[in-house]
Structures are given as structure tokens and as C-alpha cells.
Amino acid sequence: MSTDRIEKEVLLRAPLDRIWRAISEAEEFGRWFGVRFDGPFVAGTTVTGAMTPTAVDDTVAKAQESYAGQADAWQIVAVEPLRRLAFRWHPYAVEPGADYSQEPTTLVEFTLTETDDGVLLRIVESGFDAIPAERRASAFEANKQGWAAQTDLVRKYLALDEKV
DSSP, X not given: OOSSEEEEEEEEOSOHHHHHHHHHSHHHHHHHHTEEESSOOOTTOEEEEEEOOOSSOHHHHHHHGGGTTOEEEEEEEEEETTTEEEEEXXXXXXXXXXXXXXXXXXEEEEEEEEETTEEEEEXXXXXXXXXXXXXXXXXXXHHHHHHXXXXXXXXXXHHHHHHO
């Protein structure tokens, strides 16, 4: 089992363009993920994301309240329409007052693949082996659990469209 990368997949039953908007438009991404951004996702730019409770699951939102307001820079690496969004961030950067700016970042990639049954969203976060040893295990475990929850949140977010 690798401790350098986390891989999660979820099969989504929504149109590809709808799923793409949910992951590539900063405002929509923030609603389900639980973060407020200060700008759009544009390759080669950096946005600041401040944690805020998700809008799609009250139980998760309550758990996220303890991190509300904590912010980190997200370096947008790639925005490849209908296929891939990639960014770099500081994993599990939640310690109040801690300065993570000198630490290495991990790479998070969202890729979409159309299948006969829907659209497969694959999330891969890699680069944990470069994180300082004193934070590496906790960052890996927290994000491993976090990505499992986020695959459920994006699915719930997209299901909201079906009810409208």
C-alpha cells in the first residue's frame, strides 16, 4: 500500500458537462467541498480557499465547523475542459496559526471518464512522501478519509439538480 498517494473513484450519474462544472467552477466546487475561494480556477494562477461548511450534508458540515475560516493557497496546475482539473495545496493544513508556506505541496488531480454507466470521477492526491515527517502520517490519514467523504459529497451535490 502506497503512503505517497491516495486514489478514490466514484461513478456519477449526471451529464459530463454538469459534473465538469461541479469540479471546475470554484463557486460550485466550494459548495460541495466546503471551501470559499477568492477567485476562479484558472491554470497557472493561485487562489485562496477558506474552509467553510459544505452546503450538501448537515452532518459533514457540523464536523467541518471546527476548521471554518482556515485558509490556504491552491495553485491551479491544469484546467482541461471536460477531462481534468489539477491543483497543488498543503495537505491537512488546519493547525491554527501554523505557517505551511515553506512546506512542499501535494498534487490533487480530478479526472473524468465517460463510461456506459455514467461518468467516472477519479481523484488522486500524490506527493505525501515529501511532507515533513512529523506531519506526513496525519496528513495522509486525514486526507484519505477526507477524499472518501468528498466523493460522497460531490455525488450528493449533483443529485440536488435532479430534485429541482
